[in-house]
Amino acid sequence: MKTIYSIFFFFILISGSLSAENGSKLWLRYQPATTIESSLVQFSSVVCLEKGNLLRSATNELKMAYSEMTGKEMPVSVVPQSNSLLLGTLQNKYIRSLNIGKELAQLGSEGFVIRRVKLNADSCTVIASAGEQGVLYGVFHLLRMLQTNSCSFNVKEHPSYKVRILNHWDNLDGSVERGYAGHSIWKWDELPATISPRYAEYARANASIGINATVLNNVNASPEMLSTENLLKVKAIAAVLRSYNIRAYLSINFSSPKELGGLSTSDPLNADVRKWWKNKAAEVYKLIPDFGGFLVKANSEGLPGPMDYGRTHVDGANMLADALKPFGGIVMWRAFVYEPGDDRVKLAYNEFHKFDGQFRDNVIIQVKNGPVDFQPREPFSPLFGAMKKTALMPELQITQEYLGHSNHLVFLSSMWKEFLDADTHAAGDGTTISKLTTGEVYPQKITAFAGVANIGNDDNWCGHHFAQANWYAFGRLAWNNQLSSEQIADEWIKMTFNRQLTADSGQQEIKMSQQVSRDSCLLAVKKMMLSSHQTAVDYMMPLGLHHIFAWTHHYGPEPWCDIPGARPDWLPKYYHKADSIGLGFDRTTNGSNAVSQYASPLKEQFNDMNQCPDKYLLWFQHVPWNFRMKSGKTLWNELCYTYDKGVQSVREYQKIWDKAEPFVDAQRFAEVQSKLRIQARDAVWWKDACLLYFQTFSKQPIPYDIERPVHDLDSLKAIKLDMKHHN
């Protein structure tokens, strides 16, 4: 009998590994349930108590899940029966009869509860909300619990941020700036006549993780975006998004009045300009009544802005806010500015801090998590906590511009949590970014959480199958910034790699042993994800190093990069400052004094070479090569060992993934395996490049117990990748 089992087991593995899977389904995979508790069959019927656009989407999702989990059609009834699943809002009498109105009102129209309730004599389960939106999110929440085998009927949820928004850096020509997953999903040339089915899939995926807003176009915006022709296309997209509670936003070009409208100026204090924007807003809202608002990159990296006319960011943002105000729209004004003049990390603070309290209440300042630009690791931007009378929102980068594009497996949740959990000490201990940005410390009328999307037209949406986890994590943290990275990874893995182990439920013994192996494999995969950000930092730029990337495309290492005539702060040497003494940027009170932009006791910590955390050391300090680190090693040796640790960790990831082969479909297994191979080679490339280059300054040997470089510095310097800024 054992032999038969083994043969059977073998067939399962073979047949399983042969079924290809391109990753297009993301985490929305409703596998046949293994237990009653993880299946929708536990409900006698589904009762949608009201009609509505979002409720229809919610019910459709349930139907699809039911059919995929059971192979049968979902039983639907009109009135509650014993053990029904009820969907409804406070509009409905049954829901109102439950006496949870006050609770639901507090949770808001997007919040919800999932409860076991007594309705008349019957025991039912209810997904209830003050609004349709909450029911939709509640349904996805229930399905997630079923998929992850963690069902609870004592659920009460509401989002951390009001606006949970993706920023697409997608251009009208179909290219995506910093996009590594193919061309744009928005088919501007086909719109509005042709509506790609991907728009609805996109909206559904976002809704499943609570994202409720999206900026369709690049912050480096074309004035043409606001042409009537293009707005009609936006209208068509917005109509699809609306079914999943997602509002469309647009990035605008500040010179639109001049470039598109034919005015002689775009001066924000000019009456014609103000009128042009009011009219344009009215036009937009006529087409798209639930339009969200504008995202603006102004006076940054060559883009136009109010300072071109001697005005300020306040003048520019408030003018747009006034135009949008009558329609309920908002302005997200980016603080990513660095006009030359001082240490680059200080510039955004210098520029914006002084305007605190001067922005309209429908303006929110969008601030990148760190003061430079989405580096593998940055300390938080000192604007957080410093602007007390201004709504701020974080801008995170989901697309891996600086983290190996779609070749490297890097789970960004860890980085984002590090940011959210950072204590600014702005209003005493515990003033975390997460509390600040949700308005718990200084009230904000609008709260928002933005992420630069990693989505493209590739079958698997994100280029790397594990990059889907970053989209997922962004949505989950926007919904609930108290979630742990571990929980998010756990959910994502269980939902994404939930291939059935056997087709025949009779083979209980085999299934059990498979399940044990699979659980231990997926646990290792989770650990890999959770350590992957630190690993990338280790092999790319540990100990506070930053921006030592290759010119323009930012893929590989170029700490030596020197482009004649380039802005100094676009060159790696500006940041690493390697010399015969040591390494790192002196931002102490003896240096650029960037430390003083932080509250005490951070400023004192960062200012002291012996107190500054290792992970930010070379960010804030120029450290002698022989400085004794906390580990007891010299800086040079610590650097060597850390780069090597990065390499060894990626090699461990390869082992972890290879062991997961029996539990993952063949296509995704092979594609991730191949990407990990690239990552392993790249990690060695990074290590060799940085150690061999910095060694020309340290003049010290790489510790002899470390695996030696396999490249020559000269040949690494000769590498010029043919990569574009746009994909």
Next chain:
Amino acid sequence: MKTIYSIFFFFILISGSLSAENGSKLWLRYQPATTIESSLVQFSSVVCLEKGNLLRSATNELKMAYSEMTGKEMPVSVVPQSNSLLLGTLQNKYIRSLNIGKELAQLGSEGFVIRRVKLNADSCTVIASAGEQGVLYGVFHLLRMLQTNSCSFNVKEHPSYKVRILNHWDNLDGSVERGYAGHSIWKWDELPATISPRYAEYARANASIGINATVLNNVNASPEMLSTENLLKVKAIAAVLRSYNIRAYLSINFSSPKELGGLSTSDPLNADVRKWWKNKAAEVYKLIPDFGGFLVKANSEGLPGPMDYGRTHVDGANMLADALKPFGGIVMWRAFVYEPGDDRVKLAYNEFHKFDGQFRDNVIIQVKNGPVDFQPREPFSPLFGAMKKTALMPELQITQEYLGHSNHLVFLSSMWKEFLDADTHAAGDGTTISKLTTGEVYPQKITAFAGVANIGNDDNWCGHHFAQANWYAFGRLAWNNQLSSEQIADEWIKMTFNRQLTADSGQQEIKMSQQVSRDSCLLAVKKMMLSSHQTAVDYMMPLGLHHIFAWTHHYGPEPWCDIPGARPDWLPKYYHKADSIGLGFDRTTNGSNAVSQYASPLKEQFNDMNQCPDKYLLWFQHVPWNFRMKSGKTLWNELCYTYDKGVQSVREYQKIWDKAEPFVDAQRFAEVQSKLRIQARDAVWWKDACLLYFQTFSKQPIPYDIERPVHDLDSLKAIKLDMKHHN
């Protein structure tokens, strides 16, 4: 004081590492001696007792060494004094007075003794021989002992082989077939007018290790080689070589009578053809009276030969032998033939064995060490021991056609010793190749030892600094095939990397501690060399795998190689025979029966999967993937671990070499370091390519504790190196 020492020590390291060295001096570096015992100053004067071409070379070498060791001119005297060093032959009365005439006569004109003697009342040291040649070799021997700090005055030496010969695969157009050290050192276009100084350097280097013959041109010979114009050029080279006891030989094209002489045929039994060769021989010897003879590749890989006329190898070889006989010339006739028809490894044996006893006594059959073609590891050719009435000579390949060209550090002495020490059992136990080829078992009138040169016009002669060790080892083994690889490596390292540690002899303490570090470093370098052949086999083709190289250039792995229309036995699949059952070529009695070409008990051992040595297993057997190896591992796992061991070993070599940095001049250090980096990358390439390809047959995972592949099989298959057959 310690601080001062440290600083001083640091300066030595820095200044030392800055002095560049291009490797052109090979192992002939006479450093200032550290002790009296290792210096020529121990001799009061040098007395060259006779005149002669070779004695002049010997004396010049001593003068150069004296000057480099002491910075002073060597004291020369005409008559022996107390503590003189005397050089002389039996022609001289002083030597004759020593009563060692019989001993010297036994050692032959190339043998010698080095002794402390009493001459009249004086104590002297003598280098004596029956001929000038022996004195020259004796001088180099003495200098080697001084350089390696191993002086002895009880030396008695004579060569293992009469003809110790390099085969240059150099073409008249200056290219070198399988050459990886630049173009040919022979400047045919400048000759005979211009004599490159490199000819003399070449002759001196060869003489220093006992090489006394060289074939100037490629075995794939052009008929033009024998034109009068070219023979005049050969004459010019031969004149230079003669000063160092080196005879010139030429490879000839068997069709020369037709192609060059204008005859209608090259049939060896045709009277005109025979006459043509006799005349050509006479012409050659008129120009070059000490000309050595011809090397012939006939009826092999498309070259012409006697079989084109229905004649045999015997007919062809004997005709040439008859032409050369009057002048004392010999024919080296290659057994590297494999006309299609049977398992390739059997073909040379099949073709030649039947002619045993039929060749003239000035013919010697030149047989590659293994039955295929200079693979990283082969069992010995079964012709050795099987032809009992025919002179055989080994042909080894010094140039690394199949061993990483001039990029990989592979010390070939280990491979050659494995071959020389192999017991053929042809005349009972202990019938080693070394005894067979020196004529100890079956008498041979001529004995010879040939190596395909790795010499080119590069500054460092051999492309890789460590490839010089293979030239060195070849010469040393040709002189004395009983030397151990360890001794040869030890000599070579001490002679080649003997950089002075300090300029100031006063700093005794520092010198001592440096010496200890240096000794331990160089010991590690020696271990690296001694294990390097096994390492290359491990990462290229372990366990008896062979010929799974890339098409034509033979640099990287291409076990999948399939060229439409190619000879099957030029394709890797012919050799590895991978399939779903297992791996390897069945040459047992159930297969091609190549085993039967070996004597008992080898044939029975090789025929039995459980007895066949691991290192030859896949050469002789098609082994199931799950076969239990001697280690207890399955074949598949053993294969995986062995490839990985190869990779890890190269990484260890990198560590060893990096640690040697303080003790090696900067240029050679960096160049070897760079080559080791290539080798480390190539080892991973080999491992990935072979394991991923063979895995498509074994269908088994690579054991999970092994470092994972970093390449995809598809991308490895796409690699097409732009390398030529000629450099």
